[in-house]
Amino acid sequence: MESINDDKPRVILNEYKVTQNFPNTTTVLDDTFEIKKFKKKFKIVIIRNEKYEMEFDMIGIHPFLANTFRRIMLSEVPSMAIEKVHILNNTSIIQDEVLAHRLGLIPLKADPRLFENKTDANAEHNENDSLEFELKIKCSNNKDQSIKNSSRTEDMYKNSNVYSKHIKWVPIGNQKDKFKEQDVRPIHDDILIAKMRPGHELDLKLFATKSCGKDHAKFSPVATVFYRLLPDIKIIKEVEGEAAERLVKCFSPGVISIRHEKGKKTAVVNNARYDTGSRNVFRYEDLKDAVVMTKVQDHFIFSIESVGAMQPDVIFKESINLLKSKCLSLLEDLNAS
Amino acid sequence: MPIAQLAGSETTNDSNKTFVFKDEGHTLGNALRCVISSYPDVLFCGYTVPHPAESKMHFRIQMKKGKAVDALKRGLDDLIKVCDVTMEKFNEEFDNFNEQATMSI
Numbered sequence: 001m002e003s004i005n006d007d008k009p010r011v012i013l014n015e016y017k018v019t020q021n022f023p024n025t026t027t028v029l030d031d032t033f034e035i036k037k038f039k040k041k042f043k044i045v046i047i048r049n050e051k052y053e054m055e056f057d058m059i060g061i062h063p064f065l066a067n068t069f070r071r072i073m074l075s076e077v078p079s080m081a082i083e084k085v086h087i088l089n090n091t092s093i094i095q096d097e098v099l100a101h102r103l104g105l106i107p108l109k110a111d112p113r114l115f116e117n118k119t120d121a122n123a124e125h126n127e128n129d130s131l132e133f134e135l136k137i138k139c140s141n142n143k144d145q146s147i148k149n150s151s152r153t154e155d156m157y158k159n160s161n162v163y164s165k166h167i168k169w170v171p172i173g174n175q176k177d178k179f180k181e182q183d184v185r186p187i188h189d190d191i192l193i194a195k196m197r198p199g200h201e202l203d204l205k206l207f208a209t210k211s212c213g214k215d216h217a218k219f220s221p222v223a224t225v226f227y228r229l230l231p232d233i234k235i236i237k238e239v240e241g242e243a244a245e246r247l248v249k250c251f252s253p254g255v256i257s258i259r260h261e262k263g264k265k266t267a268v269v270n271n272a273r274y275d276t277g278s279r280n281v282f283r284y285e286d287l288k289d290a291v292v293m294t295k296v297q298d299h300f301i302f303s304i305e306s307v308g309a310m311q312p313d314v315i316f317k318e319s320i321n322l323l324k325s326k327c328l329s330l331l332e333d334l335n336a337s
Numbered sequence: 338m339p340i341a342q343l344a345g346s347e348t349t350n351d352s353n354k355t356f357v358f359k360d361e362g363h364t365l366g367n368a369l370r371c372v373i374s375s376y377p378d379v380l381f382c383g384y385t386v387p388h389p390a391e392s393k394m395h396f397r398i399q400m401k402k403g404k405a406v407d408a409l410k411r412g413l414d415d416l417i418k419v420c421d422v423t424m425e426k427f428n429e430e431f432d433n434f435n436e437q438a439t440m441s442i
Contacts, residue, residue, distance in 0.1 A: 031375070032377060033415060038419065042423075043426070044426045044430045045430065046430050049431075049435075049438075062371060064367055064371035065368070068368040071364040072364060075364075076364070316427065317427065320423050320424045323365075323416065324420035327365075327413045327414075327416045327417045330340060330358070330413055331410060331413040334409065334410055334413070335410070
């Protein structure tokens with residue numbers, strides 16, 4: 001039998017409570033912080049890296065570090081969003097302030113690293129700190145005779161739905177040379193902004209600035225960032241036959257599998273990583289003593305979901321840089337005084 | 338100036354100090370606290386954000402021996418090194434991962 005008191009710090013999920021194991025060495029959780037030891041223990045493993053999503057493991061670190069990076073990515077890594085809306089004309093039924101708020105929430109594709117923070121909110125927008133867009137659209141009756149008898153709104157009216165694709169970028173100063181048209185625009189083309197009827201009109205000037213999630217959630221570069229501990233399941237008593245099949249059903253699909261050997265079915269742990277940690281096993285008197293469910297306390301499964309302006313790996317690197325520059329400037333400050 | 342020291346009282350001297358960080362919160366406070374409180378010379382280390390509407394963070398260090406400022410400096414220095422190591426390991430693994438991805442195609 002494998003012991004749960006190995007060299008990893010673990011939490012044990014019991015029927016009604018959560019306990020901890022007794023690791024046989026000192027772990028990151030109770031050790032003195034030393035950079036050499038940290039470097040030796042720390043490991044990163046990338047599991048999945050897609051356009052907008054990324055999953056990776058950070059192994060051998062103290063929870064504070066995982067949480068610090070999570071917090072920085074959510075609220076301190078900057079991005080661009082519409083901050084000011086000049087309403088020249090709005091005869092649609094949606095009110096000016098609701099429309100302005102809604103426009104602010106549209107995710108923009110623009111690299112925030114190429115912009116400066118706007119220091120004075122009332123200053124003129126310039127090429128280094130702002131992006132200008134235009135939304136000019138008018139709804140009218142559709143004169144096309146071929147679909148005369150249709151009663152679908154798309155056939156009866158032109159521009160009855162205003163989408164994010166109708167937002168046009170207006171370059172300021174040298175921005176025309178600096179950026180390409182396809183790099184500066186709303187990320188999604190099909191976000192519905194307003195519905196209109198003939199005679200309704202929108203004429204807006206939009207200004208996007210750079211800021212961070214602390215200021216307003218629309219500036220957060222991520223849809224979400226979260227981490228969870230690696231689940232680990234151990235079968236400590238042989239589970240056979242019908243009981244094995246019941247055990248499989250107690251966990252998420254793929255976690256426990258059945259091994260056929262000499263006409264006998266035995267339950268084995270296949271992959272505990274994607275287990276939800278549900279405690280269904282404890283419903284069965286005969287199964288509850290057969291498994292130990294644990295979570296490894298220094299193994300973090302990080303998941304970053306980008307909104308789309310930056311790749312998830314760039315967002316993570318930005319968060320490292322931010323923490324570093326923050327510490328550097330504070331240290332400089334301390335040394336100066 | 339981002340770091341100030343809390344006005345003195347009988348509980349403040351070289352080895353016991355409360356630092357006030359402007360425009361910082363739980364993000365840096367907790368990270369720094371975890372690093373510094375693990376040092377053997379530190380008797381006590383804790384932080385508080387006195388009021389959520391004020392962007393201020395109070396950071397208290399009490400030492401068994403030595404100066405509180407030195408522990409704070411060491412903590413910040415360690416965090417900087419942590420960032421460097423994280424960046425290095427992440428880049429290494431990221432290149433590895435991409436290499437393997439292109440190889441499997």
